[in-house]
Amino acid sequence: MKWRWLAGSVILAVIVTMLAGCSSLIGNPARMEQTDASKVLTIGTTADIESFDPHNNNNTASEAVLVNMFDYLLKNDNDQKKVPVLATSWEQTDDNTWRFKLRQGVKFHNGDPFTAADVKYTFERIAKDTSLKQNIYFKNIAEVRVIDHYTVDIVTDGPEPLLLNRLSKMGAGILPSHYIDTNGMAAFLNHPVGTGPYQFGQWIKDDRVELVRNDNYFGSKPKWNKVVFRAIPDSASRVSELMAGNIDIATGVPSTDIERIQHTDGKAIVKTPIQRVLQIILRMSEGSPTANPKVREAMDLAIDKQHLVNTVAGGTGIVTRTSVTPGNFGANVSLYKQSLYNLPRAKQLLQEAGYRSGGPAITLSVFSPYKPYAEAISTMLDQAGFKTTLDVLEPSVFSERYSSKSFKEAFMIGIGNSLFDASNNFNRYLKSEAAGETDYNNPQTERLLQAAAINMDTVSREKQYQQVQQILAEDRPAIYLFQMEGIYGIDHRVTFKPRKDEMFYVDEITTSS
Structure with missing residues (x-):
């Protein structure tokens, strides 16, 4: 029996490791030009990312940042329904095989075109390299067959009831095969390239990740010129930064600070299970x-x-x-x-x-x-x-x-x-x-x-x-x-509805004005 999914339009915790081989500051300072403050979103998180390798991270704090840089073939909306991203449709052709039609006209941040070769590189890498932290979730992928530039078959080594779930979670970010083959993984980690609505600006390890708008994004125009994820492990410091107006959203607000934030003009608490x-x-x-x-x-x-x-x-x-x-x-x-x-x-x-x-x-x-x-x-x-x-x-x-x-x-x-x-x-x-x-x-x-x-x-x-x-x-x-x-503390200038999966798809966050 063949099952077919055709979807419509594109709709933390909290642990962190050191990134071996990278300097404490990586980025392109020329990209971090002055920008309209009203178009800058700053989020205070409990922890820094582990690295820019989406296949070698294992915590929500990392994924919540990387989802804005690296697209999946499909993703979950707020109701956990699968919606298309880099894949436009998918169908199960037998117990071990899924066929995906890929979106055309997509470019990586460095200008390389996105094709089936990138899907093959991505999932065969994560399935075969047992040193990667996400390997356990993808090791059942036996092969990715390129049918044409925009069609792939993902073949598992047996029945896989969770393949679509895996392809819409941490570890499934699509990597640029040509860029990595040409420059090497070390170069990629120092200047990561994805297809997402935001691209790499700079990383000051244990301090902040800065992303800038991708003007060539295939979907809706990104809402923010720059997004800053500040790593502030101490909860009192995160709340203080929110109260001082230095961040727009503070994650992991302690229960002891809820009332104080709620009774401060211009601040609010939002929460969700x-x-x-x-x-x-x-x-x-x-x-x-x-x-x-x-x-x-x-x-x-x-x-x-x-x-x-x-x-x-x-x-x-x-x-x-x-x-x-x-x-x-x-x-x-x-x-x-x-x-x-x-x-x-x-x-x-x-x-x-x-x-x-x-x-x-x-x-x-x-x-x-x-x-x-x-x-x-x-x-x-x-x-x-x-x-x-x-x-x-x-x-x-x-x-x-x-x-x-x-x-x-x-x-x-x-x-x-x-x-x-x-x-x-x-x-x-x-x-x-x-x-x-x-x-x-x-x-x-x-x-x-x-x-x-x-x-x-x-x-x-x-x-x-x-x-x-x-x-x-x-x-x-x-x-x-x-x-x-x-539990999140927010500045009134932003409208933010937390997700159950703790992701920050930053274009779901808007200015209140």
Whole structure:
């Protein structure tokens, strides 16, 4: 059976790594000329980008910037419907093959024409290079066949129920094959080139990314002359910059600052539930105290999740025992809005685990924006009998530990879901992926995850992921805390409606005047 999609017109978290081999300032100063201040948009973010390689980033903070430079074949609108970008139509010709018709007349920022060769280069690179952070999401692509200059077949090595989801998320940004073949990847990283509505201006690492309008964009004329993404990890500093009028939008506003911003002339708060779930991931390696299931259960029962939401989060959040929230394929709603807080039982579990005179020593690593949550959780754990050490890290250090899987017993992280599918959250618990991080290994979970990955029947596939969530809720390789809300402070000169996926498609942001 052939399925055909013909779409209409083109409609953070938060971790960061260092970019090896790049200077702290890259760009073309000549491009950063003086411009009308009313046409400059400045966004204060929690973290800098990892790099300008869309295939080698793994956090929302990076993707939220890069989506303005690198187009996808298709993307999600605000309702998560697929809309065309560099592809104008697509159809599934058999279980393993999708055919895409490409948009003609598109040029990269350096003037090179966009063709099927760029699609082939992009997806065969990310599918074959296992060193790339996004490889895990695209490794099932076996081949990209060029039919003609503006037609490609993407062939997978088996049934792939999520190909369209993958092509509209982080990692699917189209690269300029001729430019990279001619100049090399190092040159590309120093002066990146995409097809998007905004092009590279300059990058001052750990400070800001500046993008400038692409006057040759194939779609609607870009609304801003320049867009500045300022990396301001400290939340108090972000809010201060908003209040001083130095930024238009501040991400990740703490609950303690909401009222102050709301009562300041010319400022406002906007918020929306997002895909991100705050969680604690636990090491189950032999010899670790968290290898003991009673210890993991005691941690879960010692944490009063609703108290965290009511106090530290200022009431913005929904407690959960799963990281797949409603609105994502495969959500198990029986685990949503659920918490098992029971301090007496947590103390009893530690005794049953053999800790009668002193609880287990736990190091909880967290990157700085989540410090208030970690401090509250540390107090709760210690009340149950744990001996908790907080390890508060700057974003770059946290990212290095995350990439190298070198945390001790536990680390806290907010994980989003750009796929809008349960697989995005749970493939980390496949034995091969869990090795070195959680070392989780449950044969039943493994079978279900492997089967769901190639299951083209949506009904049975959904049940597989719901069963996985039930197992993980009992095994506890992670303790899920609550679904977060995106809280943004804005200047009244801009109109901004936050997206659930936390992206900043900057042309969706307009001036209020």
